[in-house]
Amino acid sequence: MSFRKPRRDSDVVLSNSSHKELLFKFLIIGDYGVGKTAIVRRYTEGKFSSNYKITIGADFAIKTLDWDPHTKINLQLWDIAGHERFGYMTRVYYKYAVGAALVFDISRVATFQSVKKWLSDLREKVTLPDGSSIPIVLLANKGDISHVAIPTEQILKFCKENEIGAWFITSAKENVNIDEAMRFLVDSVIKAKIEDEIRDSIKLRDTPLQQEKHGCCKS
Ligand SMILES: Nc1nc2c(ncn2[C@@H]2O[C@H](COP(=O)(O)OP(=O)(O)OP(=O)(O)O)[C@@H](O)[C@H]2O)c(=O)[nH]1
Ligand SMILES: [Mg+2]
Secondary structure, three states: OOOOOOOOOOEEEEOOOEEEEEEEEEEEOOOOOHHHHHHHHHHHOOOOOOOOOOOOEEOOOOOOOOEOOEEEEEEEEEEEOOOOOHHHHHHHHHOOOOOOEEEEEEOHHHHHOHHHHHHHHHHHHHHOOOOOOOOOEEEEOOOOOOOOOOOHHEEEEEEHOOOOOOEEOEEEEOOOOOOHHHHHHHHHHHHHHHHHHHHHHHHHHOHHHHHHHHOOOOO
């Protein structure tokens, strides 16, 4: 008998004493045309195209990070279609996600107004196994465009009111702040995992002695 928690996407997929490999599922969400696919493509392939091809349903891409000499992280990036007609599928796509990038277009106010809707959809449909919300980073994309429609104070206020850990002005076109934003998200997930493991070990230590005698609770 084992009290180990069921596997989830953020679990260690391969581990020995000197090397660990992790798998994290991240969501990229926000209105249509804000640059989600462009961000994923820039991050995973180092490319940008000015043609707009709408995403149907969801796409996904993988990026492998050598996080430290002992840890490899496979990021599964789920690029979710922003168009409303695909909205009914989000619950399925969000399953097992451990982090999310919430994207808007800094030159279009309507896309910033929609961020709230995306955020509540996300918080309603996905939580970490302990019930807490997944780490989120807010991306004000198309920072290369000179027309800035949303003042910084408004973005800061939104982050504060909605407990969003960080925000970045990004440009998929000019490759600005995309690596930094993803690194922030990975860091937040790792911190959340460590806290989760500490909580788990406390719970295990709280296990009644009677059970420990029978050896049923050792993992
Ligand atoms: N100037 C500029 N244009 C960008 C940037 N990122 C994306 N675009 C352009 O914006 C348009 C839409 O980009 P996509 O990445 O396809 O948008 P999306 O959010 O994936 O849209 P959906 O798939 O419909 O949800 C394309 O023409 C891109 O070339 C950017 O950082 N700067
Ligand atoms: Mg897209």
